[in-house]
Amino acid sequence: MTTLHPVIAEVTARIVERSGDRRADYLAHIAAAGSGDGTHRQHLSCGNLAHGFAGCEAHDKAALRAGRTANLGIVTAYNDMLSAHRPYERYPELIREVARQAGITAQVAGGVPAMCDGVTQGREGMELSLFSRDLIAMATGVSLSHDMFDGALYLGICDKIVPGLLIGALSFGHLPAAFVPSGPMPSGIPNEQKSKVRQAYAEGTATRAELLEAEAASYHAPGTCTFYGTANSNQMLMEIMGLQLPGSSFVPPDTPLRDALTVEAVRRVAALAGPGPQHLPLGHIVDERAIVNGVIGLHATGGSTNHLLHLVAMARAAGIELRWDDFDALSAVVPLLARVYPNGYADVNQFHEAGGMAFLIDQLLAAGLLHEDVQTLAGPGLSRYTQVPELDEAGTLTWTPVAKVSGNRGVLRGMDEPFRADGGLRLLAGNLGRAVIKVSSVPEDRMLIEAPAIVFHDQDEVKKAFERGELNRDFVAVVRFQGPRAMGMPELHKLTPTLGLLQDRGHRIALLTDGRMSGASGRVPAAIHVTPEAESGGPIARVRDGDLIRLDAENGRLDVLVDEAELAAREPATADLSAHHVGMGRELFGLFRANAVAADLGAGVL
Structure with a gap:
């Protein structure tokens, strides 16, 4: 054994x-x-039980009625x-x-x-x-x-x-x-082909019709x-x-x-x-x-x-x-x-x-x-x-x-030749709080990023800044007020093509957010689920444009390189999130936002 x-x-x-x-x-x-003893419905009153089987077909009704x-x-x-x-x-x-x-x-x-x-x-x-x-x-x-x-x-x-x-x-x-x-x-079109079309669309070299065709050939x-x-x-x-x-x-x-x-x-x-x-x-x-x-x-x-x-x-x-x-x-x-x-x-x-x-x-x-x-x-x-x-x-x-040998070593391997020696998920901690990062597809030379912060309060702001030509440099995108208490902790997938394109251009890019990026996140280093979140006054709310951010996935560190006394003295930023709390059913979830626990406890209300 x-x-x-x-x-x-x-x-x-x-x-x-x-x-x-x-x-x-x-x-x-x-x-x-x-x-x-017996089945659960045997403890119901006759009225309860009759309601419970009223709509069933005859055989099932008889069995439910007998209760055995x-x-x-x-x-x-x-x-x-x-x-x-x-x-x-x-x-x-x-x-x-x-x-x-x-x-x-x-x-x-x-x-x-x-x-x-x-x-x-x-x-x-x-x-x-x-x-x-x-x-x-x-x-x-x-x-x-x-x-x-x-x-x-x-x-x-x-x-x-x-x-x-x-x-x-x-x-x-x-x-x-x-x-x-x-x-x-x-399986639809190869994933790499779909990814290239997405990136081309982000860069403006593919049309919406071309992008839709690729997506429809993938999800089909x-x-x-x-x-x-x-x-x-x-x-x-x-x-x-x-x-x-x-x-x-x-x-x-x-x-x-x-x-x-x-x-x-x-x-x-x-x-x-x-x-x-x-x-x-x-x-x-x-x-x-x-x-x-x-x-x-x-x-x-x-x-x-x-x-x-x-x-x-x-x-x-x-x-x-x-x-x-x-x-x-x-x-x-x-x-x-x-x-x-x-x-x-x-x-x-x-x-x-x-x-x-x-x-x-x-x-x-x-x-x-x-x-x-x-x-x-x-x-x-x-x-x-x-x-x-x-x-x-x-x-x-x-x-x-099962066979003892993988049928395709490009996708699945044995213990004698793993793709990497450790798992793909890591904890980060530092003066910005705690976060997680998925490193299984992050290039080795991007495991440590030290670059100035550019602060955003919405993922659409990142795309607009890119379109204005403001992001052709090394930076850490700090996208805050995305946590469970702020706006329900949405996925930030719209960032992936833009940040991936900038990384491919040679820039040293990372993402820092109290929002989420799911299993579809990948090559760009992303410190996600930052807790405490900005809406709760976490340190991420004290970051300012130009602050040096150090994301060290190798050593599990996440820090803003600002004097601790200065950081503590800063007033946390605030954001008017009222537009995110009404419409598309969001007004029904105010009770959830107000009572959500921190990300490291599950980010929910239960």
Whole structure:
């Protein structure tokens, strides 16, 4: 048996100790919620129960009325604007039919909102994006509040949706559960080709029609976007944490194998929801070891920086106190084994074809870099997740051991030849506060940037300054008043083509912001999620144009090179954000902005 790496063991032990009282309270809560004999709906009054099955077809109504077998709640984020969620339209009927075959029932418990960051990038709606995570968690709670259910199936893929579903699901952690993915769309035009058109458009050498053609050739079919942003990082996390079936993250939608995996997920939850030794609540799967495995997966794949917010919040929902310092300590010992666009040329389909999650988990387990002794949807032990799903000649779902050699060393490698010796996410700290940086695709000669600050209060101001020819020099773009209390911590993707172009011209460029850049961030050094944020009077609000900023990713430092007494004496800048608090639904989220916690605590209200 492989010995667990001492740093993994040490960080896990630290989290267990830190979380002791909170985790104990959580486990006591779900134990109380799950106590009692029989199905949950047997405790409802006749009027409650009659309302609960009134709309069902005859067979399901009879079963629900009898109350002797499990009823699974389906919480769905289906809508047909999100390409990743479009395949979910037909899932409820498939799930209901499989449940009937298993001698139980299933009902759609409720729907949750599901917005697309790809549609709202650079728009007012992006300022609702992060808070939609907590709203989704609340909607999940409302969906399951009828107490009709003995297990749950969560249908969600994208950025804030999976974290929100899991936070909500953990409030019902006494229920056995599975996350059910739908898979990525087919590969479109090469990512590098799309990136070049975006940059050409930013430079003014490509037309809008040319840019739209490139984008439409990239995002072109039902399924998840194929770059390795937050949506696909979500899928990696759900698999490495044991909440999805082995090998299910990146199987294409609307295929026989995808349907077979969905069927098996229903059957697994049906088994786990029954009485006896197989009964396994979700809250027992998501423990400190599973959370650490998730962090390790992020490092090994160069996953989305958004999970330095989301995974902290998800862990907290399970009574677990995860900190950025834990990410940083684990990053030092976990090698980067995958390069998926924007950290490489390949997309998630190529990653999957090269061996995907099964190969990654097999390599990490063999090196003692994952907790194997965890509970999972597939059964005890993470080694089950080194198996690859396939259909035999009879159409039966089977799993076979993954090959020990990568099918494409350009996208996925073993422990003997990692892309880099450490993970792709790091903690920065200094007199500007704390921040995180993704370094997996930052050039080695850009790991240290020291340059004058140019201060902005809006990402559009950066683009305008570029168009005026004011940015053809070395500088650090300080884009502040973007945090959760200021305007909901939007993604700042509009900055990427402009800053990338300036870096390609030879300028030494960096970004410093209390906003977000997701898994789609890449080559330009970006100190993001700066906390305390400007709206809370953090040091970033004291930076002035021309101040020298030192961003040192190698040594984890983030400083403004100003005398400490002078910095402390400066009045923090203020910003009139009223225009960002009205319109496009933003006036509905004032309560969220006023009560959001700091970025390093999850940047939400839950």
